[in-house]
Amino acid sequence: MNTQEDTGAYLEVQNLVKYFGNDRAVDDISFAVPKGAFLTLLGPSGCGKTTTLMSVAGLHSIDGGRIRVGDVVYTSPSEGLFLPPEKRDIGMVFQSYAIWPHMTVAKNVSYPLEIRKVNQSEIDDRVNEVLALVGLTAETDKLATNLSGGQQQRASLARAIVAKPRLLLFDEPLSNLDLKLREQMRVELKRIQNEVGITAIYVTHDQSEALVMSDEIIVMSKGKIEQRGGPLEIYSRPVNEYVSNFIGVANLLKAKVRDTNGSGQGVVEVSQDGQTMTVPCQMGPGIGAGDDAVLSVRPENVHAVRESNGGNIVEGEVTNAIFLGNYVDCRVKWGSFEWKVIAHPRTRLKAGEKVFLEFDPEHTLAVQP
Amino acid sequence: MTAETYSSKAVDRSRLHNRLRAMVTQENLITIVVALIVAGAVLVPLMVLFVSSFKVLDPSGWDTTWGFGNYVTMFTDRIIPKAFVNTLIISSGSTILATLLGVSLAWINARTNCPGRSYLEPYNLIPFFLSPFVGAIAWHNLGEPQTGLLNNLARAVFGIEGAIINIDNIWGVIWVTGIFFAPLVYLFVVGSLRRMDPSLEDSARTTGAGLIRTTMTVTLPLVMPGILSGAIIVFVTSAGEFGVPFKLSAPYGWETLTTQIFSKAVGDDANHYMGAAMSMALGVITVFLIWVQQRYIAPRSFTTVTGKGFRPNVLDLGPWRWVAFGYNIFFILVAVVLPIVCLIIVSLHPVWTGKIVVADMTTINYVKTLMWWHPEAISAATNGIGNSLILAFGGASISMVLALVISYMIHRTKGFGVRMLDFLSMVPIGFPGIVLAMGVLVTYIQTPIYATLWILMLAYITRFFPYGQRNISSIMLAISEELDQSSRMAGASWFTTLRRITIPLLKPGLFAGWILLFIIFLRELSISIILFTTGTETLSVGVYYLTNFENEPLTSALSMAQTVMLLIAIYAFRRLAGREALTA
Ligand SMILES: Nc1ncnc2c1ncn2[C@@H]1O[C@H](COP(=O)(O)OP(=O)(O)OP(=O)(O)O)[C@@H](O)[C@H]1O
Ligand SMILES: [Mg+2]
Numbered sequence: 001m002n003t004q005e006d007t008g009a010y011l012e013v014q015n016l017v018k019y020f021g022n023d024r025a026v027d028d029i030s031f032a033v034p035k036g037a038f039l040t041l042l043g044p045s046g047c048g049k050t051t052t053l054m055s056v057a058g059l060h061s062i063d064g065g066r067i068r069v070g071d072v073v074y075t076s077p078s079e080g081l082f083l084p085p086e087k088r089d090i091g092m093v094f095q096s097y098a099i100w101p102h103m104t105v106a107k108n109v110s111y112p113l114e115i116r117k118v119n120q121s122e123i124d125d126r127v128n129e130v131l132a133l134v135g136l137t138a139e140t141d142k143l144a145t146n147l148s149g150g151q152q153q154r155a156s157l158a159r160a161i162v163a164k165p166r167l168l169l170f171d172e173p174l175s176n177l178d179l180k181l182r183e184q185m186r187v188e189l190k191r192i193q194n195e196v197g198i199t200a201i202y203v204t205h206d207q208s209e210a211l212v213m214s215d216e217i218i219v220m221s222k223g224k225i226e227q228r229g230g231p232l233e234i235y236s237r238p239v240n241e242y243v244s245n246f247i248g249v250a251n252l253l254k255a256k257v258r259d260t261n262g263s264g265q266g267v268v269e270v271s272q273d274g275q276t277m278t279v280p281c282q283m284g285p286g287i288g289a290g291d292d293a294v295l296s297v298r299p300e301n302v303h304a305v306r307e308s309n310g311g312n313i314v315e316g317e318v319t320n321a322i323f324l325g326n327y328v329d330c331r332v333k334w335g336s337f338e339w340k341v342i343a344h345p346r347t348r349l350k351a352g353e354k355v356f357l358e359f360d361p362e363h364t365l366a367v368q369p
Numbered sequence: 370m371t372a373e374t375y376s377s378k379a380v381d382r383s384r385l386h387n388r389l390r391a392m393v394t395q396e397n398l399i400t401i402v403v404a405l406i407v408a409g410a411v412l413v414p415l416m417v418l419f420v421s422s423f424k425v426l427d428p429s430g431w432d433t434t435w436g437f438g439n440y441v442t443m444f445t446d447r448i449i450p451k452a453f454v455n456t457l458i459i460s461s462g463s464t465i466l467a468t469l470l471g472v473s474l475a476w477i478n479a480r481t482n483c484p485g486r487s488y489l490e491p492y493n494l495i496p497f498f499l500s501p502f503v504g505a506i507a508w509h510n511l512g513e514p515q516t517g518l519l520n521n522l523a524r525a526v527f528g529i530e531g532a533i534i535n536i537d538n539i540w541g542v543i544w545v546t547g548i549f550f551a552p553l554v555y556l557f558v559v560g561s562l563r564r565m566d567p568s569l570e571d572s573a574r575t576t577g578a579g580l581i582r583t584t585m586t587v588t589l590p591l592v593m594p595g596i597l598s599g600a601i602i603v604f605v606t607s608a609g610e611f612g613v614p615f616k617l618s619a620p621y622g623w624e625t626l627t628t629q630i631f632s633k634a635v636g637d638d639a640n641h642y643m644g645a646a647m648s649m650a651l652g653v654i655t656v657f658l659i660w661v662q663q664r665y666i667a668p669r670s671f672t673t674v675t676g677k678g679f680r681p682n683v684l685d686l687g688p689w690r691w692v693a694f695g696y697n698i699f700f701i702l703v704a705v706v707l708p709i710v711c712l713i714i715v716s717l718h719p720v721w722t723g724k725i726v727v728a729d730m731t732t733i734n735y736v737k738t739l740m741w742w743h744p745e746a747i748s749a750a751t752n753g754i755g756n757s758l759i760l761a762f763g764g765a766s767i768s769m770v771l772a773l774v775i776s777y778m779i780h781r782t783k784g785f786g787v788r789m790l791d792f793l794s795m796v797p798i799g800f801p802g803i804v805l806a807m808g809v810l811v812t813y814i815q816t817p818i819y820a821t822l823w824i825l826m827l828a829y830i831t832r833f834f835p836y837g838q839r840n841i842s843s844i845m846l847a848i849s850e851e852l853d854q855s856s857r858m859a860g861a862s863w864f865t866t867l868r869r870i871t872i873p874l875l876k877p878g879l880f881a882g883w884i885l886l887f888i889i890f891l892r893e894l895s896i897s898i899i900l901f902t903t904g905t906e907t908l909s910v911g912v913y914y915l916t917n918f919e920n921e922p923l924t925s926a927l928s929m930a931q932t933v934m935l936l937i938a939i940y941a942f943r944r945l946a947g948r949e950a951l952t953a
Contacts, residue, residue, distance in 0.1 A: 059571050060682070085574040086583075092575040094568035101671040102590045111586075112576035145671070159576065169575070 466547025471554025502612025512536030609801020753911030
């Protein structure tokens with residue numbers, strides 16, 4: 001109880017380590033999630049997301065660290081503790097849905113309640129309630145194999161939440177659905193999680209999914225955490241080149257920090273093919289004067305203008321301008337570097353034109369390489 | 370020549386001519402010829418068997434009349450109704466035992482972290498290839514009340530009186546049949562267990578179900594179609610099994626249908642028409658069961674395999690994995706190690722009294738059964754080895770050629786009579802060997818091929834080519850037809866394509882199928898026992914002869930020789946076919 005109050009965290013993972021053979025699939029990961037929050041583990045294939053999730057679920061043993069939910073310690077090898085998965089009171093939604101093909105939808109969903117020896121009338125009520133919540137009332141008595149992919153996913157979600165578990169775990173639940181359904185299910189998953197109020201961990205490699213659904217995102221690579229934060233923070237204040245690159249699109253240039261003012265602003269110098277520019281910008285954490293850094297500017301934060309106002313400016317040539325209705329997607333050549341620029345349609349930029357690029361110091365970042 | 374010079378009749382005639390020419394292709398000709406041969410081989414004996422079963426032999430034993438007399442006798446006879454019941458008990462018991470063993474072993478090997486499971490698997494499958502008849506002989510020597518090795522050991526070590534086990538009864542038959550057919554169920558189940566999406570089990574665990582509950586409510590129900598298929602096949606195979614009840618129960622008063630059919634085929638009590646009627650009865654039951662399995666159970670298997678996100682992980686049994694390990698070792702011990710060790714020990718004694726006497730040990734039994742040039746050689750045994758090798762080499766080769774041609778036609782041509790071929794190559798699977806052999810016996814007894822090896826070869830091939838055919842068909846389905854078609858596009862004829870493209874692609878499957886049939890033929894008993902005559906004994910018939918007319922040490926020696934030959938073939942099979950060949 002103490003620890004929970006100390007950190008305010010409901011789920012706490014400390015220094016989690018998991019080996020497969022000699023490979024460290026998860027390498028000393030720690031995070032905490034407040035009750036009812038929606039945390040996403042985001043990262044490329046093979047970075048250890050599933051392994052982390054399975055460790056929380058207890059589907060495999062871990063080699064180091066401690067996992068606690070509420071006042072129950074799930075796993076702690078150093079204390080010799082390992083709670084088997086069935087004792088952890090969790091709900092899990094798998095990428096392959098894992099709907100049991102030899103049972104009806106209702107049977108699939110009532111299974112966790114039967115295990116918990118809930119009486120039959122309550123089972124019926126709860127199953128109906130949950131199936132209504134996920135919109136499967138009409139499919140109750142169908143065999144699970146006769147459902148469409150999206151319906152199977154809903155059934156799987158219903159099964160995961162029906163027993164009101166402590167934790168809800170998702171392992172890329174939407175990646176087998178087509179794009180339209182995926183976008184619709186995102187919103188719905190989030191709505192349902194909100195309504196039931198269960199703490200959730202969600203694993204995905206799809207950044208837009210992560211940005212839309214999460215209260216908090218953890219960006220992982222090679223078994224380590226690169227950055228954690230809210231969606232807006234991750235997007236607008238990436239801490240390093242890896243995160244800038246992985247989340248959204250960014251113009252990334254090697255830079256050298258000239259000067260910092262100690263309160264988060266500074267000036268960096270970018271050299272490209274003999275041209276040099278100095279750019280005032282926000283300084284990311286952990287970099288100081290004289291350090292190597294990477295300048296990161298989102299395309300929508302680069303302003304292409306025909307007339308220079310002087311100052312913080314790059315002069316280049318538009319090589320490509322694609323009109324996409326509400327914006328124009330441009331490429332501007334500066335030496336051998338090509339800037340990605342999003343321009344307003346009003347600017348009517350054309351390929352071959354000379355333009356000046358301006359950066360707003362508020363939205364220009366120097367991050368760790 | 371201009372167009373007007375053709376009359377419309379001439380055009381019609383040339384069209385007809387072209388149509389005929391189009392039909393008389395290499396493909397169609399061969400399809401028809403093969404279909405006719407297969408139809409003759411499969412259907413004629415069964416029809417003659419059917420017809421013969423309505424011939425009633427009069428008491429003098431010379432004349433026959435038509436009627437249902439044989440079928441009536443089956444109910445009124447002193448022995449046959451009991452034999453029916455015994456067959457039912459034995460088949461049910463063996464099925465239950467084989468299913469329990471087969472499913473549990475498959476589960477341990479495919480879904481758990483039982484230590485050393487990849488080393489155990491091949492040994493679990495060995496009984497499938499060995500002769501159950503020889504198993505019965507070995508277990509007789511292990512579990513006979515007076516001379517059984519285990520009983521003697523128990524008396525010597527624990528100082529008890531009497532016997533701890535008695536194998537010579539209907540329960541002994543169930544025991545031996547059950548352990549020998551357990552690998553059949555294993556093979557039906559292990560593939561789908563191994564390929565099962567683990568998240569189906571994981572999700573049960575996360576919803577709160579423990580290991581046992583998950584296995585009972587999720588894992589096993591998912592492979593239930595495989596379990597049922599395996600169980601039915603075991604039931605049918607047990608009902609058609611001759612050697613085990615012949616050795617362990619018939620001499621002690623428990624006749625079965627197969628031992629009764631055998632007594633009607635040869636010997637003093639012979640009555641082929643009665644034998645035909647009993648074969649019909651057995652055949653109808655087995656065909657019905659196989660039909661149910663093929664039609665309703667095989668197609669029901671759940672496809673639970675998912676490509677993406679698939680992690681082949683296994684259940685951690687904790688300390689229980691050692692229990693699983695012990696259980697598996699116990700199975701290998703009773704099914705493989707004990708019988709073979711017992712055969713070796715018994716075969717080294719001049720006479721077997723149930724006691725190991727190292728000082729008396731001799732190789733004379735091997736001399737008498739193997740060395741045909743030796744003056745004391747027993748010709749039934751030495752003939753058997755030669756004949757079985759001829760039958761196994763020849764039969765496996767002819768069967769595979771036939772199987773190849775039939776599979777090709779079924780899967781690659783739209784030729785005439787393809788559906789008929791498909792059906793014909795299913796039929797023999799429904800009939801126990803002994804039933805088909807009765808049919809072959811009554812059909813060919815008046816012809817010159819009777820009392821030659823040819824009749825055995827014919828019966829072997831007819832009964833077992835479907836196994837080769839299924840082996841090839843499954844591979845052929847997996848190989849894209851476009852590979853063939855592009856060869857035809859390139860200008861190769863049908864035959865050239867077969868020779869240059871199809872057969873090379875199928876080579877591994879052909880070899881595996883060939884060795885499988887070689888093994889089956891090398892240990893074949895229930896067809897041979899009906900069709901052999903002096904001079905055409907096979908290996909298993911030699912064993913039968915020795916156990917009936919000679920002594921246990923000689924029997925054990927020849928049994929051991931057969932077992933060694935089979936073990937070599939199994940080794941070759943695994944080398945050539947690889948681990949997945951059988952279990953896929
Ligand atoms: N059962 C296993 N045995 C051995 N190595 C494994 C096993 N499971 C995962 N790994 C390895 O651990 C690393 C992390 O795998 P993990 O499944 O956690 O990745 P992931 O982030 O979920 O990737 P994806 O997005 O592809 O699902 C990978 O290098 C993988 O090869
Ligand atoms: Mg994963």
